[in-house]
Amino acid sequence: xxxxxxxxxxxxxxxxxxxxxxxxxxxxxxxxxxxxxxxxxxxxxxxxxxxxxxxxxxxxxxxxxxxxxxxxxxxxxxxxxxxxxxxxxxxxxxxxxxxxxxxxxxxxxxxxxxxxxxxxxxx
Amino acid sequence: xxxxxxxxxxxxxxxxxxxxxxxxxxxxxxxxxxxxxxxxxxxxxxxxxxxxxxxxxxxxxxxxxxxxxxxxxxxxxxxxxxxxxxxxxxxxxxxxxxxxxxxxxxxxxxxxxxxxxxxxxxxxxxxxxxxxxxxxxxxxxxxxxxxxxxxxxxxxxxxxxxxxxxxxxxxxxxxxxxxxxxxxxxxxxxxxxxxxxxxxxxxxxxxxxxxxxxxxxxxxxxxxxxxxxxxxxxxxxxxxxxxxxxxxxxxxxxxxxxxxxxxxxxxxxxxxxxxxxxxxxxxxxxxxxxxxxxxxxxxxxxxxxxxxxxxxxxxxxxxxxxxxxxxxxxxxxxxxxxxxxxxxxxxxxxxxxxxxxxxxxxxxxxxxxxxxxxxxxxxxxxxxxxxxxxxxxxxxxxxxxxxxxxxxxxxxxxxxxxxxxxxxxxxxxxxxxxxxxxxxxxxxxxxxxxxxxxxxxxxxxxxxxxxxxxxxxxxxxxxxxxxxxxx
Numbered sequence: 266x267x268x269x270x271x272x273x274x275x276x277x278x279x280x281x282x283x284x285x286x287x288x289x290x291x292x293x294x295x296x297x298x299x300x301x302x303x304x305x306x307x308x309x310x311x312x313x314x315x316x317x318x319x320x321x322x323x324x325x326x327x328x329x330x331x332x333x334x335x336x337x338x339x340x341x342x343x344x345x346x347x348x349x350x351x352x353x354x355x356x357x358x359x360x361x362x363x364x365x366x367x368x369x370x371x372x373x374x375x376x377x378x379x380x381x382x383x384x385x386x387x388x
Numbered sequence: 389x390x391x392x393x394x395x396x397x398x399x400x401x402x403x404x405x406x407x408x409x410x411x412x413x414x415x416x417x418x419x420x421x422x423x424x425x426x427x428x429x430x431x432x433x434x435x436x437x438x439x440x441x442x443x444x445x446x447x448x449x450x451x452x453x454x455x456x457x458x459x460x461x462x463x464x465x466x467x468x469x470x471x472x473x474x475x476x477x478x479x480x481x482x483x484x485x486x487x488x489x490x491x492x493x494x495x496x497x498x499x500x501x502x503x504x505x506x507x508x509x510x511x512x513x514x515x516x517x518x519x520x521x522x523x524x525x526x527x528x529x530x531x532x533x534x535x536x537x538x539x540x541x542x543x544x545x546x547x548x549x550x551x552x553x554x555x556x557x558x559x560x561x562x563x564x565x566x567x568x569x570x571x572x573x574x575x576x577x578x579x580x581x582x583x584x585x586x587x588x589x590x591x592x593x594x595x596x597x598x599x600x601x602x603x604x605x606x607x608x609x610x611x612x613x614x615x616x617x618x619x620x621x622x623x624x625x626x627x628x629x630x631x632x633x634x635x636x637x638x639x640x641x642x643x644x645x646x647x648x649x650x651x652x653x654x655x656x657x658x659x660x661x662x663x664x665x666x667x668x669x670x671x672x673x674x675x676x677x678x679x680x681x682x683x684x685x686x687x688x689x690x691x692x693x694x695x696x697x698x699x700x701x702x703x704x705x706x707x708x709x710x711x712x713x714x715x716x717x718x719x720x721x722x723x724x725x726x727x728x729x730x731x732x733x734x735x736x737x738x739x740x741x742x743x744x745x746x747x748x749x750x751x752x753x754x755x756x757x758x759x760x761x762x763x764x765x766x767x768x769x770x771x772x773x774x775x776x777x778x779x780x781x782x783x784x785x786x787x788x789x790x791x792x793x794x795x796x797x798x799x800x801x802x803x804x805x806x807x808x809x810x811x812x813x814x815x816x817x818x819x820x821x822x823x824x825x826x827x828x829x830x831x832x833x834x835x836x837x838x839x840x841x842x843x844x845x846x847x848x849x850x851x852x853x854x855x856x857x858x859x860x861x862x863x864x865x866x867x868x869x870x871x872x873x874x875x
Contacts, residue, residue, distance in 0.1 A: 267612055268619065270594045280557045282598035285657045286609045287578060288618060290665035294632070295620035338642055345638050352631060362626030374627065378635050383643040383658045 268292055293381050303377035304364060310372060319343050325376055329385040346375050446843025447807025447875075448766040449573065451566065452705045452716045454749065455550075457590045458543065458724030459771035460741070461792055462800035463821050464734055467534050468506040468515035471819040472777055476501035480778050484822050489541055491794045492726060492782045499820065500779035503734055503790060512811030519742040522750035528811040529753055529762070530804045531873050535815025535824035538773050538831050541796045543591035543724070546772035550831045551596045551717075553860045560600035560851075561608060562835055563715035565860045568606045568851065569844045573712030576671035578609040578664065581713055583701040585613055586721030597717055601853040605657040608717055613696040617676040617704065621669050632669075636662050675711050678703055689751040702748040706755050709765050720745060723771055726780050727791020735790045753804055762805040766841050768834075774799025777820040797823035801834065807841045809875045832861035833868050840869040 268288045272278035293299050310325040322342045326334040334342065353360035353367035363370035379385060463469060479496045504517040510527040540546035545555035552559040560568070563580040572579035582597040590596050597608025611617035623632050640659050647655040674680070678693040678700060686692075691699045698720045705716045722741050724732050731737040749769065756762040775792035798817040804810065816826035836846035839860065846867060850857035861867040 267610060270598075270607075270610065272593050273589045275588060278593050280595065282594050282600075282607065283604045283654070284594075284598075284607060285604040285654060285661055286607065287661045287665035287668055288609060290662045291618065291620045291668070294635075294665070295622065295624055297624065300624050335645070338645065341638055341641055345634060348634060349631065352628075359626040359628065363624070370626065374631065374635065378638055381635075381639050381662070382646075383639075383655045384646050386658070387654065 289386075290381070293386070294377065299377065299380060300363075300373070303373045303380060304369075306376035306379070307364070307369060307372040310376065311369075318346060321372065322346065322375060325379050329379040330382060332384065342375060342378070345378070346371050349374050444840060444843045444845065446841070447764070448805070448841040449764040450709055450712070450714050450716070451563075451766045451768065451838060451842070452709060452752070453563075453718065454702075454745075454752075454767065454769040455547075455590070455717065455719045456723045456741075456745070456769070456771045457547065457586065457588075457719045457721045458732070459546075459773050459775060459794060459799065460723040461725055461734060461738070461775040462534070462798065463502050463775060463777060463792070464504050464725075464738065465517050465519060465742075466515065466532055466800040466802070467798070467817055467821050468517075469502065469777065469817070469819065469821040472499060472501045472821065475499040475820065484777075484820065488797070488822075490776070491541055492780055493776065493778060493793045494781060494784040497776075497778035497781050497793075499777055500790070500792065510811065514811070514813055519739065520746045520749075522747045526750055526753045526757075526804075529757065530802045531808045531810060532800055532802045532813040533815055533829050533834070533870070533873070534798075534800045534813055534817060535826060535828045536770065536774070536799045536801050536831070536834070537824045537828050538796045538799075541773065541794045543772060543794075545592070546794075546796065547590050547592040547596050550770075550772050550834075551592075552598075552600060553832060553835055553862050557595050558600050559858075560602040560606065560860070561595075561597050561717075562838065562860060563597060563608050563717055564599040564602050564606040565849060566715050566839070566842060566844070568602050569839075569849045570714060570842060573714055576664075576667040577675055577708070577711055577713055578668075579714040580606065580608045580717070581708055581715075582608040582610040582717045582719070583613070583617075583704060584610065584719045584721070585696055585698040585701050586719070587696070588721035590719045590721065596719075601858065602851055603653045603657050605660050608715070611676070611704070613701070615694055618668070618672055621673050623669070632666065636666050675707055676704065678707070681707075685755070688755065690747045697748075698745050699748040699751075702752040706752060706759075706761070709756070709761055710759065725775065725791050726782070726793065727787050727789040728780075728782060730789060733789035733791050756805065764806045766806045766808065766838065767804045768801065768838065769803075770801030771799060774821075777822050795822065803873070807875055809873050812873065814870065814873050827872070829870055830867065832865065833870055835861050836867045837870045837873070841874070 270284035310321040314320045314324045349371035353370045360367045360370040364373050478499055480499055504519050506515050506517050509516050509524045512528045514527050516524055538546050540549050540555050549555045551561045567579040599607035643655050643659050689699045689703045691703050701718050708716050725734045725738045727733040774795040776795040780791045780793045818825045839846045846861050
């Protein structure tokens, strides 16, 4: 928690400082825990909605930000997903490193993207 | 095109000012926010600095501040007081006790002579005790300020006062002001980095490197003391770099939309920090890797990569200074020599602390000098206050171990490098070292001087907050640049 400037427990802290550093981004993008969470979120995005990809992304967006995505945001994310999917279909080794199927792998990275939105990190 | 320019460019591409204003409810406030947005985004190279700030030619490009948290005894290191030898063990005369507040001393304490012998060293003949045999070799490069004083006698408020200009929480630290004023020198690393050793965070907590009321893009970035200084610099397996680029681009676009709706400058900070994280993934590993240093450098500093130590942090500070990090703040805990425990008493723990910092301090100055970095790097050393010439008598009793209480009235700091006269002492304390008597220097004067050396005017580097153009030393009391120590 040092990375997130949490106070150490040896002293009382009257006030926590607002904190927002590049090190946070490195953790929430790259820490295996967040990848694990992204996999789980991707699983919820598929299991709790229908098979349509934009529906799944909308659901993920709602779960992480408590908002519906705008049409532009949804388009941005579905295009991003299409790119990831193509990439993972062509690179099975990389795909396997993330999830079982290229589809799941692409959605996992989308879930990770959602976790890293300012709207998801800051309430 | 550097980070900030690129961000500014992207920002303008996504959102013209006209569009932005047309969406806003309140005209003036939003216009201010737009200008603040520009400020946050455009701060990387200092191009948007108001013209009046660049009046002074900067001598220093960057600062390494070595804070000995807990307050080291000036009377056992640098402030030689022969008078104390005569008065050792005698009750303190009332004239020295009147009006003075102590953290622990009760009743009439006894005066305590320095417990380590002093001698003159170097061509400059400055006084120093026998506790710093390595540091002594570079004494001719150092300017001592022996007349430092503060108005806080507890650690946390005194540390806040020293670093933020205010004893209360909520104000930006000096490194934040400096990066706000000057921006980053290296677009691939944070401009302000904090490193901690001694096993404890400073008493004032992380606020001593916080950004207070400045946008958090200016806060100090704390690196880990043990193991890798920065975690997770590599992408997870299965995520190639271009995919990461695409992810961050999408995050930035969506955050930009969020900012358009909320106008929260913290969202802009987020965008900037994700960009910086992306750049750090390529460049930071190399910057933070102490193992890259050759054996002779490790021997010079006494470093062991991966362990928590002041030596490691000094070497890291040099590597970061070399790569253009603007403000590098070190804290080393363990200098609170009350005599209440063996780990801190002057005759026990204090000795160990001196050993831990002696060689690294010497190594840092020597190394910076060899590389030509001392010319434009300012090194500052000191604690948050000083220690009493009286022996501490916690509970009014004589204690087993020897220690001194907190003394806000007098302490010694030193500066070396860019723009500072080497081999001199400035200011004096009274004959027993209780109070700064000649040329007293307040913590605010020190801040004004550091800013001056960086080319910033302390009373003109301002930020509007709570209806006031706030400054680092504060507007309610005068502070001065110590011209006499400038080369």
